[in-house]
Amino acid sequence: MMEKWKAQSRLLVGGLFLVCFIYILNSPAINQYVSFVKGQPVTATVEGDLLRKIDGILEQKQVPAINARIDQVWKAIPGYNGLKVNREETIKRMLENGEWDDQKIVYDEVEPEIGLKDLQxxxxxxxxxxxxxxxxxxxxxxxxxxxxxxxxxxxxxxxxxxxxxxxxxxxxxxxxxxxxxxxxxxxxxxxxxxxxxxxxxxxxxxxxxxxxxxxxxxxxxxxxxxxxxxxxxxxxxxxxxxxxxxxxxxxxxxxxxxxxxxxxxxxxxxxxxxxxxxxxxxxxxxxxxxxxxxxxxxxxxxxxxxxxxxxxxxxxxxxxxxx
The missing domain is CATH 3.20.20.370 (Glycoside hydrolase/deacetylase)
Known part of the structure; x- marks a missing residue:
């Protein structure tokens, strides 16, 4: 019984942090965690839905890389790196601060598939x-x-x-x-x-x-x-x-x-x-x-x-x- 109580407590703490994320982002999914806080057990489906929601938000923050190309006027145009959200580091930062802050999103640069050296x-x-x-x-x-x-x-x-x-x-x-x-x-x-x-x-x-x-x-x-x-x-x-x-x-x-x-x-x-x-x-x-x-x-x-x-x-x- 004690182990079960500890496990539920850990889930509750993790849930509260995610509530903070979702609340600040005005997500409808907040109701699911409100139910959990009132004592209803969280399910893998609910956790999965919330993580997918967060991943969807982070996906919107990403910037695609731009390939190098040959322009009719300007000839060779260099490419430009894109930005991919580092999911693990971003969530870690948000948990440390207890709130969502776009300035704390961690990005990794992603190189274009085609660079200048790939062009004629x-x-x-x-x-x-x-x-x-x-x-x-x-x-x-x-x-x-x-x-x-x-x-x-x-x-x-x-x-x-x-x-x-x-x-x-x-x-x-x-x-x-x-x-x-x-x-x-x-x-x-x-x-x-x-x-x-x-x-x-x-x-x-x-x-x-x-x-x-x-x-x-x-x-x-x-x-x-x-x-x-x-x-x-x-x-x-x-x-x-x-x-x-x-x-x-x-x-x-x-x-x-x-x-x-x-x-x-x-x-x-x-x-x-x-x-x-x-x-x-x-x-x-x-x-x-x-x-x-x-x-x-x-x-x-x-x-x-x-x-x-x-x-x-x-x-x-x-x-x-x-x-």
């Missing part, structure tokens, strides 16, 4: 439009005098970017290249001699890419995973040869056109309205972009956008908007 080689112009992140991509073949200001601004705002380096520039200025990598930024390949890639032979395309990778690896100890064709000029051969080297071909969503030396205010006024999920912003080490960068960063933050490297942007990993 294709240029990437932007990140996933559901990802509240942008990336500043800086192509470097000249402009050493403006690099310190850009690096200082990025440091001030604790932002990492991707610098696509011209191979001949790295050969001439290895110490400048080291300053970029030492600051924690990502390094990409910008070909060796700033050629028009689509006008080159297959062998020359391969040479431009390989030689740049070799000099970057020799001078600063990293092997680029991203390739940005000079002046944005490329063809499918370029994309495929870069892919053979294990590299994605990166273009841009928004262009500062800073090589025309516009006023910084012109860059800010033109680009700010267009800052949006997944955007890549092209710039060079110029006076115009160096001066405009702080305001672009502030504008992005006001829009709830995080900022990171191009690799961060095109990964499927989820990020939270800046509040």
């Amino acid at each position: 080689p294709s240029p990437i112009y932007r990140g996933n439009p559901q990802k509240p992140m942008i990336s500043f991509m800086v192509n470097v073949a000249w402009g050493n005098e403006y690099l310190p200001e850009i690096l200082n601004t990025l440091k001030k705002y604790k932002i990492k970017s991707t610098f696509f380096l011209d191979g001949s520039w790295v050969s001439k200025f290895p110490e400048e290249a080291k300053k970029i990598i030492d600051a924690g930024h990502e390094i990409g390949n910008h070909a060796y001699s700033h050629p028009d890639m689509k006008k080159l032979s297959m062998n020359r395309i391969r040479l431009e890419i390989e030689k740049t990778n070799q000099v970057i690896e020799k001078e600063i100890g990293v092997r680029p995973k991203l390739f940005a064709p000079p002046s944005g000029s490329f063809d499918q051969r370029t994309v495929e040869l870069a892919a053979q080297e294990g590299m994605f071909t990166i273009l841009w969503t928004l262009d500062t056109i800073d090589w025309k030396k516009p006023a910084p205010s012109t860059i800010i006024q033109r680009l700010t309205p267009q800052l949006a999920n997944g955007a890549t912003i092209l710039m060079h080490p110029t006076a115009s972009s160096a001066a405009a960068l702080p305001e672009l960063i502030k504008a992005a933050k006001l829009k709830g956008l995080q900022m990171g490297t191009v690799s961060d942007l095109i990964s499927s990993k989820r990020v939270q908007s800046i509040e």
Whole structure:
């Protein structure tokens, strides 16, 4: 008799916690537990119904993963991880607090079935439009005098970017290249001699890419995973040869056109309205972009956008908007 009483007591305590969940969620199933509290024995069917009810609520909180795909306009679009509720950890948290709180739901990220590497080689112009992140991509073949200001601004705002380096520039200025990598930024390949890639032979395309990778690896100890064709000029051969080297071909969503030396205010006024999920912003080490960068960063933050490297942007990993 005593053991039976203990067993019923344990069921009662567990039932009361579930009552709290269901009550806060305004579930009709509360009546079933009210009956139990009054002394009616709980059945496996009642428990099962309530657990299914909770599972149904948690199911609604889940977010499906988005597969990478080829878009007619934007070409390769990265996927975006989904969210699956960790049922056990979520219920454990709710029991600890004695109440339902959506903020305490525990999620696990779920990768898409199709990622960028599963697609045919294709240029990437932007990140996933559901990802509240942008990336500043800086192509470097000249402009050493403006690099310190850009690096200082990025440091001030604790932002990492991707610098696509011209191979001949790295050969001439290895110490400048080291300053970029030492600051924690990502390094990409910008070909060796700033050629028009689509006008080159297959062998020359391969040479431009390989030689740049070799000099970057020799001078600063990293092997680029991203390739940005000079002046944005490329063809499918370029994309495929870069892919053979294990590299994605990166273009841009928004262009500062800073090589025309516009006023910084012109860059800010033109680009700010267009800052949006997944955007890549092209710039060079110029006076115009160096001066405009702080305001672009502030504008992005006001829009709830995080900022990171191009690799961060095109990964499927989820990020939270800046509040």
